[in-house]
Every structure is written in C-alpha cells, then in structure tokens.
Amino acid sequence: MARFQRSALPGFTPALGITLTWVSLIVLLPLASLALRPWSLGLEGVWHAISEPRVAAALRLSFGAALLAAAVNVPLGLLTAWVMVRYRFPGRDLADSLIDMPLALPTAVAGIALTALFAPNGWIGALLTPLGIKVAYTPLGVLIALIFVGLPFMVRTLEPVLMDLPLESEEAAATLGATRGQTLRRVVLPALAPALLAGFGAALARGVGEYGSVIFIAGNMPMRSEIAPLLIVIRLEQLDYAGAAALALVMLLVSFGLLLLLNIMQARMRRRP
C-alpha cells in the first residue's frame, strides 16, 4: 500500500474497504442488474419496449417538461439569487432558508399540496379557471410541479458564484460610462453563465426523474399527462420487469447524455476569457 498511502495518518485501508464494499453492494450491484436486465428481451424486444407510442409520449413529456421547467427557473432563480445576495432587507434570512422548502418538503406532500392549490376550486386554481387556464390534471400541472422542485437547484448554484463576483469589474464598467442595465447584461450575466448552465442541468436532472410531486397534479392520462417514471411503476405492477428496466435504462442514458453535454458546454465557457 506504500504507493497509495503517503500519509502518517492511520486507518486508510479499513476506511477504503468499508467504502468500496458499501458502494459495490448499494450502488454498483443494483445498477449493474438494471443495465443487464432489459437484454433478456432480446434486441428487438428492447426496441419494442421503448418505442411504443405510449412510452414515446411519456418520455417526451418527462424530458420536455423538465427542460421547460429548468428554462423557466433560469430567470426565476437569477432574480431570487440576486435579491438574496445583493440586497439587505428585513426577513431576508427567513426568505433565504425558505428557498430549500421544495426539497425539505417530502415529494408526496408537495404533490398533494400543489394539487390542492391548483385544483379548479383551489386557492390558485379558482383564480385561473375564469381565465380559462387549467393547471391540475393537465401537462401544465407537470410543469408547475417541476418548476417548484427545480427552483432551489438554480438559486443555490448561483448564490455562491454571485457572492464571489468581484464588484471591481462592475465599478469599472460604470466608470467607463456603462449604464446599470448594460453592466448587468454585458458584465454580470456572462460571468454567471457557467453557473446558470450548472443550475439548469441540476434542475433538469431532478425534473426528468421526479415522481412524487408530479403524479398527484398530473392526472396521469396515457399519451397526455403521464410521466415516464409513472410508466415504470405501471410496468412493474404488470410484472413486466424487463420492460420497466428498459424504460429506466433509456431515461438514465438520456439524462447522463444531457448532463455530459452541459458539462462540456460549461467547461468551454470557463476556458473562454
């Protein structure tokens, strides 16, 4: 172990042993069984399991709504993070700890609470019904739930970066005659771009797999408001294990692909001066 352990501290081997055992049993073994299971259907069977119209519709809704929700959270999160970092006002600390509410609240609780709020006779739903807007039991409900759970990811990714942003560059821009709006657009926003992308990716990843906060408000109509994770549950209930695994594998691969793409974009942005 000499090559590994150039430290005077004890306990490396047992600590690494426990960690590797735990990671293998809890993470690697289950995920490996997921990766191999779909192929018991054969290549054609796997293709059939992931290309049915109902599956395609569910995947489109899960990824589409997650992308849209993450996009809505860009301005929303930017505004919130800016106010929390740059301004001092009474109640700021309370408001700041409130931002984690969507993650602290168990998803099932968030789900039934949002449903109660946005149902046609709910506090918010009753205001929207006269305008002809239906949220609960439609794809719009899925979007609302995903914006709700995604917001903390955007805000918490932006806050530390905003805190570390040097005020000097903004002062310099102002000295050179830029208006405040120009400074924000040309100096602050480009500096935040990598963090915005990172927050977007985190919100997206969460949204694609989100289950508890969505299924109550979605109405779960096949082909219309049925999300992919719910379809996995339905297949399991029909004892179609390999079909469920095939769908899960597709979701995982597409998510990882998207995250990888966002990571590459982020790295490029950081390299540019």
Next chain:
Amino acid sequence: MTQTRPTQERPATRAAVIALTLVLLTGFLLLPLLVVFVEAFAHGFGAVLTALSEPDALAAIRLTLIVAAISVPLNTVCGLAAAWCIGRFEFPGRGLLMTLIELPFSVSPVVSGLVWVLLFGTNGWLGTVADRANVQVLFALPGLVLATVFVTFPFVARTLIPLMREQGSAEEEAAVTLGAKGWRVFWHVTLPNIRWGLLYGVLLCNARAMGEFGAVAVVSGHVRGQTMTMPLQVEALFNDYDWVGAFTIAGLLSLLALITLAVKAVLEWRIGEHGRALI
C-alpha cells in the same frame, strides 16, 4: 443612502425587485405549506386527532421511524469511512469513487426502488439467495431499508469531504506524532473538528429518509398497516378522498421539514454559508 452607487440599482428599482421576489417566493413556496395545515384542520382539531389515532396512521409513523433508525446510522458510518479515505488520503481513482458515491442523486426515485425489485424479484440475481435464507426482502422492511439507503447514501460523505479537505490534516498528523493511536485521533481530534458538518449531513440524510416516496413506493407492496411509510400513507389516504387524513399525515411531515430547515439554518451559521448543501 439616498445617492445611488454605480454598482447599485436605483432605490425604487431595488424595492420593486425585492417586492416582486418576495411575492413570488411566498406564493410559490409558502402557500403549499400553508394549504397542508389549512386542509388538515378543515374539519377542526378533533378530526385531526382522530386521523392521527387511526391504527394505520400509527403503524405508518412507526414504520417510518424504524426505517430511518436503520438507514441513517448505516449511511452515517459508511459516509464517515468514505470521508476519511477520500478527505484525508490521495489515491488513484479518488475522483471516480466520489462520482460513484454521488451517483444515487442523479437517479430517479422510481429507478432507485426498481433496482431492488430487479435484484430480489423473480429471476433476480439475489432472489434465490434471499429465498434460501428465508428472508422476505421485497414488500417488507428489508426492501424499504435498502431503497432508503440507496437514496440517502451520498448525504454524509458529500457534506464531510469538502469540509475535511478544507481543514487539512495538520492537527491529526500532530496527534499521531505525539503518539496517539488510530481511534484516539478520530475521537479527540477529527470528530470535534467535523461535528457540525457531520450533524448537517445526518440531518439532511434523515429528512430524506423519512420523506422518501418514489423509491419506497416501488418496493413497498402497499400493505396497509404493514408496509406503508408516512409518505405512502399520504398517497393512499389522498386517493381514498380522505383529505383530512392525508393532510394530517402530510402536516406531520411538513413539521419535520420545518424543523429540518430551522436546524439546517443554525448549522449553516456554524459551518459557514459555503459549506451549504442541498437536501
């Protein structure tokens, strides 16, 4: 402060932006919390007490506590072990190990449950092993614990590793030089230094363990009074149109969320805002 500095917005703009944000935050983040309690108490205090004393509700509360009581300590010990080797030593593959530890966070809750069904269900790799040992894993306590452990696995390690790397190992090395042995170094030097961070990780781990829905929904089998945790009981009651019952249990879980957020804020003040992590 009447004059605007070049790096600030005009006071009127600032006030408008703050007001807009606060309205959005209360509308979006506070109303869902409020509606839970309003719906729970819609038929008065007595109805809440009745809902709470239902045998199925009590069984769900008990099961949630048992699952958390097993999963959280397991993940705390393993999180500490991971933090010790990744946070204190350099070795090839450290980054890869860290990625593997954080992997469960990027997996859908439903898939986190599904993997255990695949492993222990019909034709699963470990199905026959469990059968031979006469252990019922799926639709029973072991399955609920495994799903919860998978979902909450990263919390402790993820909070401790950046903290321990930032602190460095000078103090521990000094203790070793002075002749302290393994566990003594850990108890008397490391633990006092990381205690707030450890508490923070355990807090987030526990909140998620008690509130997890998707992963346990898949492995539970939904046997009322037996394999239903509190979030699952919320779903069952809501689908039965028992709103008072559903929102009463949801209210208990919301109280847990509020307490978690309050303790989290206190701990963040202890460890500094840069040590902050997401639940």
